[in-house]
Amino acid sequence: MQRWSKLFIPTLREAPADAEVASHKFLVRAGYIRQLAAGIYSYLFLAQRTILKITDIVREEMNTIGQELFLPALNPRDVWEASGRWDVMGDNMFRLKDRKGADLCLGMTHEEIMTDIARKELRSYKQLPQIWYQIQTKFRDEPRPKSGLLRVRQFTMKDSYSFDIDRAGLDKSFDLHDAVYRRIFNRCGLEFVAVEADSGSMGGSQSQEFMVYTDAGEDLVASCAKCGYAGNLEKATSKLEAVEDLPANPSGKREKVYTPGTKTIDDVAAFLKTPVNNNMKSLAFMMTDGTSPAGATIHRPLLVLMRGNDQMNEAKLSGAVGGREFRPMQEEEIVKYFNSPAGYLGPVGLKQVRVVENKDTANYVGDADQFVVVMDEALRGRKNLVSGANELDYHFTGLNIGTDFEVTACADLRNVVEGEGCPRCGEALKLGKAVEIGHIFKLGTKYAESMGAKVLDSDGKEVTVIMGSYGIGVERILTACIEQRHDENGFWLAPSIAPFTAVVTPVNVKDTALLEASEKIGQQLEAAGYDVLLDDRNERPGVKFKDADLVGIPFRINVGKKLAEGKVEVVERATAQSTEVAVADLLTHLQGLYNPRA
């Protein structure tokens, strides 16, 4: 049992002016954290206690499927060069030199180090599968740290890596993590959703994020309350209502129409008196596409075709062009490639690349001025569309795919809009901001291949091991809990991760009967497995109640004037519900609310 009067719990009446989100304000006010620099925080006593409780849960659950290691945060350059990520990580990686001038970095994640161990030590399929995990500090030089502990430059991550001999093994390792993650987040008292996610340039085949809905979040998630479908906006799709096509032009062919001063889709639709979704929006980008024989980066024009009132998702486009980088065209580039001012662009008459499929991504074959044209799925099968004619003040009507223009590829590119139908069951989708607290995905052979992690299979043949990568942001569990469980006075953590499960509050410590009874109660609860904080400070009751409400402890036991009748008061922080309980019944009563030994 700890005595508040002896502890360092620096609570504040006011939040620092630079705190915006609830978790940040309360973590500072409740004396959990103090900032050292942008995105770098010291964890004080209460924070450290809850983080240890969280990692205890993580460790306990992870031990059911894997083995804990502890790997260096300080990494030599060559390991990261072996995977190719020394360059890829760019400014996001902290880099330093040792006294001999050798390059080192601080680990952002540990695929490289784990794979390095695997390639040096694993020899046979008989040693597989393996699941190795660690709980370690990670360093990322975020361009913009923000929102307290939500986006920081130094944080704790549980990261694990699976090594399997085949796809089926990887599927199993993935499913094991999925199940364990659900248990971990449930035990921490989080309401979360598992969502389909974009695997990005990691090249994974399946990727799932664990998200907590909160306005403090930076991701957008679409989910279906009926069937449970959920997807990151970068991945989510929806059932779209069919759009009625316009009738064909009387000529049966496309027609060029004079549309003076109509630079936006809405202008064109209004001018032609056609629904916006019968218009095709043309978005022009410049894309990098490999290097020329001379070593120069090739820049290639990229045209994206969307329905008139759809928004394009950049992550989806990135996937559609094999992860190549792109940016919007500048005005003079538009004129150069389209021979037309912006506002009247369209796909008709553009020179296009040929596509040669290889095993990973499409190869574009053609001169550097030849276009890649990617069309959104929502346009597939549509007829008699309207689009710019690549000429000032003119648009085409009656455009048909295959007749009037070709596309290089067709892909899902649009952002789902709230209220659209769930792709599985048709129910209206909900869209909300969310924080990512965990991510599991199938890496495949990306690192094992580039770094040469191979074993012999049962036929004596050398095969590359298949990997998965699985992360949990430890501090984000804490912040997400606070975002989910707070009011104007403070927050309440789940008893499993709260720094203390109960605070015993003698209303007046000068009254020795109250203090002694409180101590006795505290000892009794400790014996039953509760972490008890005794608020023995010589403060007025109001001060103690305010502090207790602030710091996240789920239960409070008030020891006051009713003690004369043998009664104390149990207050549940989450509901503010207060119950008078005879001291003799206190333990049973509390166990009914939460039993640490259960």
Next chain:
RNA sequence: CGGGGCGUAGCGCAGCCUGGUAGCGCACCUGCCUUGGGCGCAGGGGGUCACAGGUUCAAAUCCUGUCGCCCCGACCA
């Protein structure tokens, strides 16, 4: 990296425009008082005014530069 804002006591802020003794609330220390929702009274401690340079008899205040922090955007394995 682009845009905006802010740096004055532990926290929240005023003072700066119009240069002249550095202030307020909370917190902290001492004493008294009080004890069921941040109580009251009296006394007290604490600030190189982010840093550097300049202007001036005199700079928290005006000028220049630098650093730091926050917000929006870009970015984000």
